Amino acid sequence: MNKTKPSHLILLFINISFLIWSGINPTERLTWLLEVGPTTIVLLVLVFTYRKFQFSTLSYFIFSILIILTYIGGHFTYDDVPLFEWIKDMMHLKRNHYDRFGHLFKGLFIVPIKELLIRKGWIREGVLLNIMLASFVLSLAALYELAEWISAMIVGESARDFLGTQGDVWDSQWDMALALLGAYITMLIFRKKKV
Numbered sequence: 001m002n003k004t005k006p007s008h009l010i011l012l013f014i015n016i017s018f019l020i021w022s023g024i025n026p027t028e029r030l031t032w033l034l035e036v037g038p039t040t041i042v043l044l045v046l047v048f049t050y051r052k053f054q055f056s057t058l059s060y061f062i063f064s065i066l067i068i069l070t071y072i073g074g075h076f077t078y079d080d081v082p083l084f085e086w087i088k089d090m091m092h093l094k095r096n097h098y099d100r101f102g103h104l105f106k107g108l109f110i111v112p113i114k115e116l117l118i119r120k121g122w123i124r125e126g127v128l129l130n131i132m133l134a135s136f137v138l139s140l141a142a143l144y145e146l147a148e149w150i151s152a153m154i155v156g157e158s159a160r161d162f163l164g165t166q167g168d169v170w171d172s173q174w175d176m177a178l179a180l181l182g183a184y185i186t187m188l189i190f191r192k193k194k195v
Contacts, residue, residue, distance in 0.1 A: 011064045022075035035074030059112035103175040107182020141179035145172040
């Protein structure tokens with residue numbers, strides 16, 4: 001049985017703190033639920049599988065970054081995150097780019113996925129692994145876009161903030177492309193990291 005590392009408990013505490021904060025008077029309750037719900041399920045899966053498979057501290061840190069980004073977006077809605085509103089105004093941009101920033105960071109997902117695949121012995125290092133990791137991130141991004149579309153079809157106009165397109169007809173394509181770009185950047189940064 002793996003021992004619980006203090007750094008992992010600290011990351012869990014930070015994630016739970018952000019979850020609680022994000023649920024206090026969010027901009028739009030339905031959007032908050034749609035954004036935060038799936039991410040909280042991921043957090044719960046990580047907690048309940050901790051004894052069976054313990055990721056590295058780096059992987060838990062990456063999970064935390066991605067979860068916290070979602071909690072922030074859920075609280076404010078991705079269209080209205082204050083820091084990115086300020087950047088939008090300062091740089092005279094047409095949209096708030098917080099969602100694009102978040103999708104780029106989804107590329108970090110390849111670190112824990114690589115760790116899982118190699119440590120379980122399902123695949124070895126090499127070109128095939130890199131193709132699989134990029135494909136996984138792109139599939140995850142596409143799945144998220146499909147979930148947004150289905151939610152909008154079911155919920156209707158009230159899912160506008162969840163979609164976060166901000167009038168950009170190419171928003172889904174941008175989101176998927178940025179997730180893939182983030183995966184390639186992550187591969188370059190962590191290319192020498194052994195798991």
